[in-house]
Amino acid sequence: MGNLFSRDAIFAVLSSGSKGNSTYVGDGQNGVLIDCGPSTKQILTRMDAVGLRDAPIDAVLVTHEHSDHAGSCRVLAKRLERERGRPVPFHMTPGTADSLKPQMIPHTLQTIEAGRMFRVGSLTVDPFRIPHDTADPIAYRIGIGDRWLGVVTDLGRPTTLVSQKLSTLSVAVVEFNHDVEMLLDGPYPWSVKQRVRSSHGHLSNVQAADLLVDAAGASLEHVVLGHLSDENNDPNKALHQAAAALHKIGAAGRVKLQVGCQSHALEPITIGTRAG
């Protein structure tokens, strides 16, 4: 797009899964990390590996206190301040802040409220509530120009609010955590199986596919299947379910599917935006 007010949104899934989650979203001028589960070294190495070494990080947005999302808060906050010469705020709800283990608390912690949007430079940040078995969990969508990009993982069931937010997204990470049969036949103790399946656990492939059928919007271009369980899912099963869902709503041709993973960052997704 040639107009003066256009800019590209950059969206890079650095890691996704129960061992560590982190996604970079930016527009060249400003940028944020959503979650910092992997080690600080992994996060920065992976940004480097996909051409984002010098990409701006103006804030880190934490969804909830589980260590696969917040594990590196303390170390990353120190490292970013040292390397970039100024403190970088780590945003989270008061419930999440109160529930962080002491060794995870960042010195630049700033509390935010679900449902109250705020700006990080040129980006709009919209934190919204999701059902998960933690103190005050949220998901985020980021507004860049006329586009919304977001990460929706770690939820036990899709809610009306989640559907509303997802319907606005052009780029989305959507949780495809487990295949129900694999979970039930798998190695987890019964209590853990119950937790994963509960309304405050994680979305199954079928639930996530139903969510896409219900809420995929006209602007949707990219879906990254996220937070896949190593033990209780198969990327091909998840992809098959997602593709069937998109086919059902006539979106198979325009929406690109990828599977996020634990071992390496996905190539950044770039989409054009116009001044909103």
Ligand SMILES: [Zn+2]
């Ligand atoms: Zn998680």
Ligand SMILES: [Zn+2]
């Ligand atoms: Zn979690």
